[in-house]
Amino acid sequence: MKLPTVHFTEEQHKFRLAIREFLQKEQEKGTFQTKCDSWLSGCDPEFSKIIGSQGWIGLTWPKKYGGAERSALDRYILTEEFLAAGAPVAAHWIADRQTGPLLLRFGTESQKEFFLPKIIKGECYFAIGLSEPNSGSDLASVSTHAKKVDGGWIVNGSKTWTSNAHDAHYMITLIRTEPFDGSNKHKGLSQLIIDLHAEGVSITPIQYLTGKRHFNEVFFENVFVPDEMVVGELGQGWKQGLAELAFERSGPERILSTLPLLMELIEELKKQGNEQGLQEAAKLVSQLWSLRNMSIGVAKVLEEGGEVAIPAALVKSIGTKFEQSIPEITRLLIDCYPRLDAERKLDRLLAESILHSPGFTIRGGTSEILYGIVAKGVVAQ
Ligand SMILES: Cc1cc2nc3c(=O)[nH]c(=O)nc-3n(C[C@H](O)[C@H](O)[C@H](O)COP(=O)(O)OP(=O)(O)OC[C@H]3O[C@@H](n4cnc5c(N)ncnc54)[C@H](O)[C@@H]3O)c2cc1C
Structure with a gap:
C-alpha cells in the first residue's frame, strides 16, 4: 500500500x-x-x-x-x-x-x-438510512422495499440506529426496488431520498448510553417517494453506496473523536509536572501523527480519483481503536472522576469519551468487516 x-x-x-x-x-x-x-x-x-x-x-x-x-x-x-x-x-x-x-x-x-x-x-440535513433490524454488516440483505406506482414509489419497511434522524430533513436510503431473485443480493437495490416529514414516516428514539437522544428507529408505512427522488440509476444502489463509503471511512473523524480529551490530558499532566505521564501521552501523539499521515494520504488519492477501499478500511479500523485507547490511557494516568456534568473539563470529556467510544468501532462498518476487506485485498494482490 x-x-x-x-x-x-x-x-x-x-x-x-x-x-x-x-x-x-x-x-x-x-x-x-x-x-x-x-x-x-x-x-x-x-x-x-x-x-x-x-x-x-x-x-x-x-x-x-x-x-x-x-x-x-x-x-x-x-x-x-x-x-x-x-x-x-x-x-x-x-x-x-x-x-x-x-x-x-x-x-x-x-x-x-x-x-x-x-x-x-x-x-x-441528511440522515443515513442503511442499517435495518435484520441488516447491519450484511447490508445487501436490506428488506425495506419500494413498489412502483404512478409518478413514484411506495416505500414500506424500517431503518434502525439512524443517527440524528430526529433533526434531519431527509434520509438517503438503500432500498430494494426489485424483489430479491434468490441469486444476487446486490441486484435490485436503489438509493432513494426520503423526506422525513412525509406522511407515513415515524421516528422513535433509541436511548444512548449518555441518556441523550442520538439514534432512532425510522418506520415507513406506505410512504410516497416521487420519481425525482431516486438518486442515480435504479438498481445501482449497491455500487453507488460503496463509492459513498470511501468518503465515510477515511476522514479525520475516524481518528480524532476523542482528541479534545487527549489535549486536555496533556494540559493536566503539564500542570501536575507529571513527566512519566507526559511520556505516555507522547506515545499517543506519535501514533496519532502516523494515522493522520495515512488519512491525509487517502484524502489525496480520493481527490485524484484513485482507488482507496483498502487504505480507507485500514484507517478506520486502526483509527477507531486509537480513539478508544485515549480514555483508557487517560484514566490510568490521572486521578479522575468522570461525570457528564463534572466541573473539571477533563472529567467531563472523559465521561463523554467513555460513553461514546463503544460505538466508534461499530458505526460505519465494524472492525471485523474492515479486516475482511483488507484481507481480501491482500489475497487479491
Ligand atoms: C454510534 C452509532 C451510530 C450509527 N449510525 C448509523 C446511521 O446513522 N445509519 C445507519 O444506517 N446505521 C448506523 N449505525 C449502525 C451501524 O452501521 C451498524 O451497527 C453496523 O453496521 C453493524 O451492524 P449490526 O449492529 O447489525 O451488527 P451485526 O452486523 O449483527 O454484527 C454483530 C457482530 O458480528 C460481527 N460480524 C458480522 N458479520 C461478520 C463477518 N462477516 N465476519 C466477521 N464478523 C462479523 C460484527 O463485527 C459484530 O461484532 C450506527 C451505529 C452506531 C454504533
Missing part, C-alpha cells in the same frame, strides 16, 4: 489559523462548549447555520451551487480544526461529507439545484 506524502502550503496553514481563531472566538462568545465525538453527537442547527454563513459547508463543491471549489485538502484542514475544537457540527456533517458528493456524482441537475445550496447554507 503506497500513500502519497502531503505537504500543506503556506496558504493552507493560514487557512488553518483563520479557522482556529474563528472557533476560539465563537467559544469565547459562548456559542459552544468543547465536546468529544462532536461530529456525530454535537447537533446544533444554529451553529451549522453560522458555519454555512462562513462558506465552510460544501467547501469543495462547484461555485454554481454556492460552493467554494476549494481542494479536498482544504476541507481536510477545516474538518480537523472542527474536531480539535470539539465543535457541534453534527447537524450538517452527513450532508456535507457524503450526501453532497453523492449528488454531485450521481444526482440529477434538479436534485443538485434543489439540495446543494440549502446544504451549503447549513439549513438542510
Whole structure:
C-alpha cells in the first residue's frame, strides 16, 4: 500500500489559523462548549447555520451551487480544526461529507439545484438510512422495499440506529426496488431520498448510553417517494453506496473523536509536572501523527480519483481503536472522576469519551468487516 506524502502550503496553514481563531472566538462568545465525538453527537442547527454563513459547508463543491471549489485538502484542514475544537457540527456533517458528493456524482441537475445550496447554507440535513433490524454488516440483505406506482414509489419497511434522524430533513436510503431473485443480493437495490416529514414516516428514539437522544428507529408505512427522488440509476444502489463509503471511512473523524480529551490530558499532566505521564501521552501523539499521515494520504488519492477501499478500511479500523485507547490511557494516568456534568473539563470529556467510544468501532462498518476487506485485498494482490 503506497500513500502519497502531503505537504500543506503556506496558504493552507493560514487557512488553518483563520479557522482556529474563528472557533476560539465563537467559544469565547459562548456559542459552544468543547465536546468529544462532536461530529456525530454535537447537533446544533444554529451553529451549522453560522458555519454555512462562513462558506465552510460544501467547501469543495462547484461555485454554481454556492460552493467554494476549494481542494479536498482544504476541507481536510477545516474538518480537523472542527474536531480539535470539539465543535457541534453534527447537524450538517452527513450532508456535507457524503450526501453532497453523492449528488454531485450521481444526482440529477434538479436534485443538485434543489439540495446543494440549502446544504451549503447549513439549513438542510441528511440522515443515513442503511442499517435495518435484520441488516447491519450484511447490508445487501436490506428488506425495506419500494413498489412502483404512478409518478413514484411506495416505500414500506424500517431503518434502525439512524443517527440524528430526529433533526434531519431527509434520509438517503438503500432500498430494494426489485424483489430479491434468490441469486444476487446486490441486484435490485436503489438509493432513494426520503423526506422525513412525509406522511407515513415515524421516528422513535433509541436511548444512548449518555441518556441523550442520538439514534432512532425510522418506520415507513406506505410512504410516497416521487420519481425525482431516486438518486442515480435504479438498481445501482449497491455500487453507488460503496463509492459513498470511501468518503465515510477515511476522514479525520475516524481518528480524532476523542482528541479534545487527549489535549486536555496533556494540559493536566503539564500542570501536575507529571513527566512519566507526559511520556505516555507522547506515545499517543506519535501514533496519532502516523494515522493522520495515512488519512491525509487517502484524502489525496480520493481527490485524484484513485482507488482507496483498502487504505480507507485500514484507517478506520486502526483509527477507531486509537480513539478508544485515549480514555483508557487517560484514566490510568490521572486521578479522575468522570461525570457528564463534572466541573473539571477533563472529567467531563472523559465521561463523554467513555460513553461514546463503544460505538466508534461499530458505526460505519465494524472492525471485523474492515479486516475482511483488507484481507481480501491482500489475497487479491
Ligand atoms: C454510534 C452509532 C451510530 C450509527 N449510525 C448509523 C446511521 O446513522 N445509519 C445507519 O444506517 N446505521 C448506523 N449505525 C449502525 C451501524 O452501521 C451498524 O451497527 C453496523 O453496521 C453493524 O451492524 P449490526 O449492529 O447489525 O451488527 P451485526 O452486523 O449483527 O454484527 C454483530 C457482530 O458480528 C460481527 N460480524 C458480522 N458479520 C461478520 C463477518 N462477516 N465476519 C466477521 N464478523 C462479523 C460484527 O463485527 C459484530 O461484532 C450506527 C451505529 C452506531 C454504533
